Amino acid sequence: MNRYDARFKLQVAKEACKTSTSVKAVARRYGLEFSTVRRWVATYRLHGWRGFRRQAQSYDLAFKLAVLKKMGQDGMSGREATTYFQIGDAGAVGRWRRLYAQGGAQALAPPPPPPRKPMKKTRSSKPPEEMSRDELLKEVAYLRAETDYLKKLD
Structure with missing residues (x-):
């Protein structure tokens, strides 16, 4: 799907209107689909x-429900609602209507975020004052190796 800048859309819509x-x-003159130009003209x-x-x-749940309610009250088509509410995705309203018919308002709500992964524990769980000399040397060696590895990545 091609994207056109606002100036071009405005030029085409004005030409079709005026x-x-x-x-x-x-x-045909601009090599565009008829439905695309018709949508731009309606928007203009x-x-x-x-x-x-x-x-x-x-779009949040309340907005989606308001769009569907307005469509039902005024007998708007999906294309008319898309233009009226300035929804960028031409197929969004149709998807919302289908989801609402299948699962009600809950189907329109965004999915819950995935559960957070627990953070990894640091290598040393003890404060440095409680670590033995050997443990401190092992941690220094580990940190040096980690630093060297990260430098190689750059």
Whole structure:
């Protein structure tokens, strides 16, 4: 899937809106899919140039439910909801609708984070004051070997 910058999208949408040329003809002229240009035109008509600003987002459960509720109340299609709510991923609303139908609101919630791994214990569990001379020498040798290994990686 190609990515287009906001200026290009705005140019194409303006041309399709302000000229008597059809959306299909504009799409053909720029070598784009008709549905892509149609989506850009709808975004431009609804939000103006601000609709083309990139917004990387992850959507929380409340937002997803609000989108689905609005679709049900107003009879919006997935494409219309995507444009109305300025959702960057055209297929996201369809996925949300499918997940909601299969598992309800819980299916839309983000998965719980994986359990944290316990931290490794350091090599020496005793404070240096309690270690014998041999233990201290072994730890120094270990730390020197570790330092040498890390230097080789660079």
